[in-house]
Amino acid sequence: MLIQWTTKNxxxxxxxxxxxxxxxxxxxxxxxxxxxxxxxxxxPANAQGWLDPGTLHKALMTDLQAGQRYFYIYGDxxxxxxxxxxxxxxxxxxxxxxxxxxxxADMGQAEVDGSNEESEMIPALNTTRLMIAEADDKQLLIxxxxxxxxxxxxxxxxxxxxxxxxxxTKMPYxxxxxxxxxxxxxxxxxxxxxxxxxxxCGVAYERRLQMPRPxxxxxxxxxxxxxxxxxxxxxxxxxxxxSEQHTFMIKDLAGVNRTLTPWLVVGGHRPFYIDSTNNLExxxxxxxxxxxxxxxxxxxxEYQVDMTWHGHHHSYQRTCPxxxxxxxxxxxxxxxxxxxxxxxxxxxxxxxxxxxxxxxLFWERVELTHGYMRVEANGTDMHCEVGVQGL
Numbered sequence: 001m002l003i004q005w006t007t008k009n010x011x012x013x014x015x016x017x018x019x020x021x022x023x024x025x026x027x028x029x030x031x032x033x034x035x036x037x038x039x040x041x042x043x044p045a046n047a048q049g050w051l052d053p054g055t056l057h058k059a060l061m062t063d064l065q066a067g068q069r070y071f072y073i074y075g076d077x078x079x080x081x082x083x084x085x086x087x088x089x090x091x092x093x094x095x096x097x098x099x100x101x102x103x104x105a106d107m108g109q110a111e112v113d114g115s116n117e118e119s120e121m122i123p124a125l126n127t128t129r130l131m132i133a134e135a136d137d138k139q140l141l142i143x144x145x146x147x148x149x150x151x152x153x154x155x156x157x158x159x160x161x162x163x164x165x166x167x168x169t170k171m172p173y174x175x176x177x178x179x180x181x182x183x184x185x186x187x188x189x190x191x192x193x194x195x196x197x198x199x200x201c202g203v204a205y206e207r208r209l210q211m212p213r214p215x216x217x218x219x220x221x222x223x224x225x226x227x228x229x230x231x232x233x234x235x236x237x238x239x240x241x242x243s244e245q246h247t248f249m250i251k252d253l254a255g256v257n258r259t260l261t262p263w264l265v266v267g268g269h270r271p272f273y274i275d276s277t278n279n280l281e282x283x284x285x286x287x288x289x290x291x292x293x294x295x296x297x298x299x300x301x302e303y304q305v306d307m308t309w310h311g312h313h314h315s316y317q318r319t320c321p322x323x324x325x326x327x328x329x330x331x332x333x334x335x336x337x338x339x340x341x342x343x344x345x346x347x348x349x350x351x352x353x354x355x356x357x358x359x360x361l362f363w364e365r366v367e368l369t370h371g372y373m374r375v376e377a378n379g380t381d382m383h384c385e386v387g388v389q390g391l
Contacts, residue, residue, distance in 0.1 A: 316343060
């Protein structure tokens with residue numbers, strides 16, 4: 001388990017943990033880093049939006065027993081330690097494990113006192129509150145892009161982490177990069193003329209949320225969690241056939257042990273299938289979805305991906321098991337004959353009302369309301385339930 005935190009000052013930062021509250025029998029030293037104005041790509045991130053992010057620490061907790069609850073603190077002797085938190089270590093990888101977790105996209109943040117700020121997603125406060133209320137028996141949080149919506153205003157990263165701290169200190173927090181974290185002209189992303197990150201160009205995201213990616217600005221990775229193999233990728237980087245990312249994805253898909261992890265879920269930000277009227281090149285919902293399908297749909301079908309979870313469009317959407325825009329039947333054993341595609345971008349950002357007046361038949365559900373998804377899975381069943389605010 002990788003623990004990350006931020007301080008103004010530190011001398012010998014570390015994390016301490018143990019099996020009993022207040023008794024810490026192990027510890028690990030942290031490494032530290034930061035970023036400066038010069039690391040960023042443009043305004044407002046390196047101008048009026050700049051605020052020193054402080055020192056960003058990370059420490060790795062090792063030799064954890066699967067499924068065991070651990071209590072931990074982080075900090076240093078000179079400047080003090082955090083309040084104690086606890087989490088349940090990742091379950092045993094395999095079909096015998098039973099997992100319960102949460103998944104979101106496009107959440108953002110807002111000030112709890114109602115203060116005005118450059119970018120606020122007020123429904124995110126309620127989504128966060130509802131997830132915190134059920135966090136004690138959850139083991140993981142997936143967040144597929146558009147994390148804080150800081151968009152170049154560094155203080156809003158701080159507000160976001162204050163908001164989610166009671167949640168993400170209780171479970172692993174695994175993310176993918178979105179357009180509002182990465183895109184900036186001529187900075188290496190797939191969209192050469194988009195300003196969506198406010199000049200951050202992925203730097204703030206990658207320094208603050210250090211996923212197990214192969215290298216900096218290559219934000220794709222995979223991991224196993226109980227009976228599920230997750231492949232997380234970037235829709236903001238080149239994903240066409242022959243690209244570095246595409247090669248990584250195909251190799252990963254081909255190497256999944258479906259006996260060990262019978263479920264295969266792929267996560268990214270921009271949707272693979274989408275009910276949207278936005279057909280504008282080059283970054284509209286439909287052109288990107290078509291490009292994703294051109295590059296990856298055959299592979300997802302060949303390697304029997306069970307589901308994809310995306311965001312970007314601020315709604316909840318679910319397809320039938322689908323391939324080449326046609327619904328597929330269920331197999332004799334009840335399994336789907338093709339992937340089911342979900343859009344879960346309804347966690348907090350303003351809802352997208354631009355759905356089609358007549359949607360294709362492969363759509364089973366489209367909801368324009370805020371919420372999040374809870375998931376429960378074992379070796380034979382996966383149940384996804386969408387929580388709607390107010391319920």
